[in-house]
Amino acid sequence: MKKYRYPLFILAVSSMLVYCKTNKQTSQQTTSSATTTVAKEEKPASNAGKSPFIPASETIGKMVIEDGFEVKLVAAEPLVSAPVAMQFDDKARMWVVEMVGYMPDTIGTGEDIPNGNIVILDDKNKDGVYDDRKVVIDSLILPRAICLIENGILVAEPTNLWFYELKNDQVVKKTLVDPKYTEGGNVEHQPNGLLRAMDNWIYNAKSDKRYRHVGGKWVIEHTHFRGQWGICQDNYGRLYYNNNSQNLLGDYFPAGLGAWNKNQRGVAGYNEKSVANNKVYPLHPTPGVNRGYMKNVLDDSLRLNEFTAAAAPVIYRGDLFGKNYDFNAFVPEPSANLIKRDFLNEKGYVVKGDIAYKGKEFLASTDERFRPVSLYNAPDGSMFVLDMYRGIIQHKTYLTPYLKDQIGKRDLTQPLSAGRIYKIVPKGSNPKPVTIPDGAQELVKLLSHPNGWVRDRAQQKLIDGKYNQTVPALREAIKQTADPLLAIHALWTLEGLNSLKPEEALSWIRQSAWTFRAQGLYASTAVITPTSYQQFATAFDGIVDSGDTLAAPYIALLAKSIEKFDQNASRGLLNKLAAKYPNSRYVSDAIISNLQDQEETFQSALSASVSDQNALINKQLARVVTAVRNAQGNRNPEMLKKEFPKGEALFTSVCQTCHGADGGGVKSLAPPLNQSEWVTGNKDKLISIVLFGLTGPVKVNGHVYQTPEVSGDMPGIGYDKDMPNEDIAQLLSFIRRSWRNNADKVTTEEVTRVRTKLTGREKAFTEAELNGI
Numbered sequence: 001m002k003k004y005r006y007p008l009f010i011l012a013v014s015s016m017l018v019y020c021k022t023n024k025q026t027s028q029q030t031t032s033s034a035t036t037t038v039a040k041e042e043k044p045a046s047n048a049g050k051s052p053f054i055p056a057s058e059t060i061g062k063m064v065i066e067d068g069f070e071v072k073l074v075a076a077e078p079l080v081s082a083p084v085a086m087q088f089d090d091k092a093r094m095w096v097v098e099m100v101g102y103m104p105d106t107i108g109t110g111e112d113i114p115n116g117n118i119v120i121l122d123d124k125n126k127d128g129v130y131d132d133r134k135v136v137i138d139s140l141i142l143p144r145a146i147c148l149i150e151n152g153i154l155v156a157e158p159t160n161l162w163f164y165e166l167k168n169d170q171v172v173k174k175t176l177v178d179p180k181y182t183e184g185g186n187v188e189h190q191p192n193g194l195l196r197a198m199d200n201w202i203y204n205a206k207s208d209k210r211y212r213h214v215g216g217k218w219v220i221e222h223t224h225f226r227g228q229w230g231i232c233q234d235n236y237g238r239l240y241y242n243n244n245s246q247n248l249l250g251d252y253f254p255a256g257l258g259a260w261n262k263n264q265r266g267v268a269g270y271n272e273k274s275v276a277n278n279k280v281y282p283l284h285p286t287p288g289v290n291r292g293y294m295k296n297v298l299d300d301s302l303r304l305n306e307f308t309a310a311a312a313p314v315i316y317r318g319d320l321f322g323k324n325y326d327f328n329a330f331v332p333e334p335s336a337n338l339i340k341r342d343f344l345n346e347k348g349y350v351v352k353g354d355i356a357y358k359g360k361e362f363l364a365s366t367d368e369r370f371r372p373v374s375l376y377n378a379p380d381g382s383m384f385v386l387d388m389y390r391g392i393i394q395h396k397t398y399l400t401p402y403l404k405d406q407i408g409k410r411d412l413t414q415p416l417s418a419g420r421i422y423k424i425v426p427k428g429s430n431p432k433p434v435t436i437p438d439g440a441q442e443l444v445k446l447l448s449h450p451n452g453w454v455r456d457r458a459q460q461k462l463i464d465g466k467y468n469q470t471v472p473a474l475r476e477a478i479k480q481t482a483d484p485l486l487a488i489h490a491l492w493t494l495e496g497l498n499s500l501k502p503e504e505a506l507s508w509i510r511q512s513a514w515t516f517r518a519q520g521l522y523a524s525t526a527v528i529t530p531t532s533y534q535q536f537a538t539a540f541d542g543i544v545d546s547g548d549t550l551a552a553p554y555i556a557l558l559a560k561s562i563e564k565f566d567q568n569a570s571r572g573l574l575n576k577l578a579a580k581y582p583n584s585r586y587v588s589d590a591i592i593s594n595l596q597d598q599e600e601t602f603q604s605a606l607s608a609s610v611s612d613q614n615a616l617i618n619k620q621l622a623r624v625v626t627a628v629r630n631a632q633g634n635r636n637p638e639m640l641k642k643e644f645p646k647g648e649a650l651f652t653s654v655c656q657t658c659h660g661a662d663g664g665g666v667k668s669l670a671p672p673l674n675q676s677e678w679v680t681g682n683k684d685k686l687i688s689i690v691l692f693g694l695t696g697p698v699k700v701n702g703h704v705y706q707t708p709e710v711s712g713d714m715p716g717i718g719y720d721k722d723m724p725n726e727d728i729a730q731l732l733s734f735i736r737r738s739w740r741n742n743a744d745k746v747t748t749e750e751v752t753r754v755r756t757k758l759t760g761r762e763k764a765f766t767e768a769e770l771n772g773i
Contacts, residue, residue: 064283095146116142147196149464160179163177210222210223222259224259228242232314239255243668247331248342251269263596263624265627281364286304318452321383334388339363341355369418380425391410447493455489459493462493505523506535530565540555544577559573575605660672674738678698679736697767
């Protein structure tokens with residue numbers, strides 16, 4: 001098995017302590033529940049002191065939570081260590097990913113040791129506290145995500161995605177699903193998530209792939225690139241995610257549509273800012289963040305101002321919290337020891353929201369080692385929190401001398417064997433988990449359960465178990481409109497059982513309620529066939545003529561399904577939509593998503609019906625056409641890879657995820673490198689940026705890039721003393737010669753000279769500083 005040096009986002013380490021029967025009493029004693037309104041807000045301090053390790057039995061006392069709620073500790077070390085991801089099974093057992101290899105110290109000693117596990121935690125005596133541990137898979141190198149499906153489990157272990165067939169919780173067969181689940185990327189930028197969504201596909205964060213098991217084979221498809229760490233869905237199957245400095249991002253439109261045109265840099269309605277407000281309110285000073293020395297990262301009381309390590313969010317879909325929580329998102333911020341609550345609102349197909357509170361959080365702790373990294377809906381309607389519980393949460397690649405000094409002065413390294421799992425419930429409640437039965441009719445009934453986790457799991461089990469005897473009941477369920485969620489899950493269960501009929505999807509897209517029309521439009525992709533496409537083409541044409549503005553982007557996206565059978569009908573839909581909605585960014589981008597390598601032809605034909613060159617459809621087409629022409633002048637990447645092998649590898653693992661494989665920059669993350677004066681200009685400026693980072697704003701080719709358009713800071717790699725000057729020189733030569741750049745190479749001697757000159761530097765550069773070089 002190939003060993004990987006780069007681990008994940010935030011993790012604990014040290015050897016896993018073996019849990020045995022003698023530990024059970026200790027575990028139960030440390031997992032008592034308590035309300036979390038007792039911690040006092042700490043006064044501002046100019047210099048935070050030590051950050052002591054708090055026993056699991058005392059951590060809840062350090063928390064403050066929203067009135068009416070309480071936190072219960074359900075598992076802690078030695079039962080669990082370094083939890084980063086989990087799933088519940090039908091018996092409400094937790095399958096937990098333990099990444100026991102992340103940053104054992106500030107130089108990452110032993111990161112490639114195969115000490116990660118997949119474990120099952122069980123509550124044997126049903127008292128609400130997990131008391132039993134079973135290791136199912138061990139000796140993994142930095143595992144990141146799991147997905148229970150059919151008779152086994154998908155496990156993400158970079159660079160691979162594996163499927164383990166199980167019998168009685170033991171592995172009986174191991175199959176490689178994708179040897180390139182991760183390609184490049186570093187600890188903070190590798191795929192994860194494995195969310196089994198409502199449309200029966202499995203989606204990831206920090207990835208543009210989706211997976212599905214069809215006819216005994218694993219199918220891999222291209223999809224939109226989404227997020228960084230964690231991914232979730234709402235009651236209607238829309239996906240949500242984020243990156244480290246963004247509160248919440250999401251999709252307005254169905255997950256499986258619109259990612260077809262490689263010439264298009266983004267499609268409106270995907271990767272939208274669901275909540276643009278990134279303000280956080282820590283309960284105590286938080287100087288232990290990587291760039292805490294920089295202006296505005298911390299406020300005057302040394303508290304983090306905005307998200308810097310936003311982690312796996314969840315849309316609450318349980319049945320415990322009450323009506324005010326029906327469409328709420330929760331986002332952990334481990335660097336500030338808190339969990340934020342967001343309100344979300346739906347207007348048509350647009351979902352926007354804001355933070356729930358000003359000046360406080362849904363949950364916050366004064367314990368600096370409280371590191372919530374993943375949130376989950378649970379079988380009992382509560383919300384579960386995975387806490388890595390450790391001091392170090394920054395990988396060595398980006399570890400600044402400032403933070404390294406904080407870690408040393410404040411004893412943040414040890415211990416590293418901890419991990420806690422909490423659940424949040426209304427105060428005084430004692431909910432019991434719903435177990436998922438085997439009976440066919442019982443499973444169909446659960447599709448209407450008020451708890452979203454239960455509905456999802458019932459749908460999945462019906463499909464996994466091939467419960468085709470339920471098809472008549474499912475057909476009845478999709479005819480009723482009194483319970484939309486039952487109808488929607490029944491619709492997608494039929495799709496998963498390959499039993500959905502074209503006339504059923506057509507019936508849904510004719511419904512008056514948008515909730516049903518939207519699902520019917522997306523589900524139609526599964527039943528548009530050589531014998532049915534004409535019916536759908538006619539129906540779609542009628543929808544355009546009717547002026548249904550909500551459905552217009554959907555029809556543009558669905559034209560791709562018609563194109564396979566009738567190119568003229570598909571193009572007719574696109575032409576009609578362009579003429580009817582020339583200034584809709586959603587319709588325009590949806591149209592362009594169909595036009596890979598045909599953009600210029602379409603642009604010429606469109607001039608007859610949309611002559612206004614300022615119309616949004618024409619502007620967006622022109623932008624794509626220009627990008628295509630520019631790309632044609634790019635240099636041969638294979639030749640550059642041979643000339644600068646270390647540079648290409650470093651770009652792929654460290655730079656590509658923010659700046660893009662095409663050097664064009666990535667929305668919300670980083671500006672372009674292609675034809676950037678900072679790349680092709682003064683070598684010393686470029687070397688300085690890559691060594692010690694750059695804090696925005698920064699002007700590139702006349703455009704000023706700053707938050708929230710991009711991340712406010714680019715981390716440097718020169719803080720890592722193990723990074724050879726030769727490798728950095730190759731990296732810079734690679735980007736100075738890539739795409740349409742044509743600058744001269746950077747030598748090892750030039751990097752050495754600048755690095756020596758900057759010895760002792762501990763902060764990123766500003767544009768003004770660099771202009772003085």
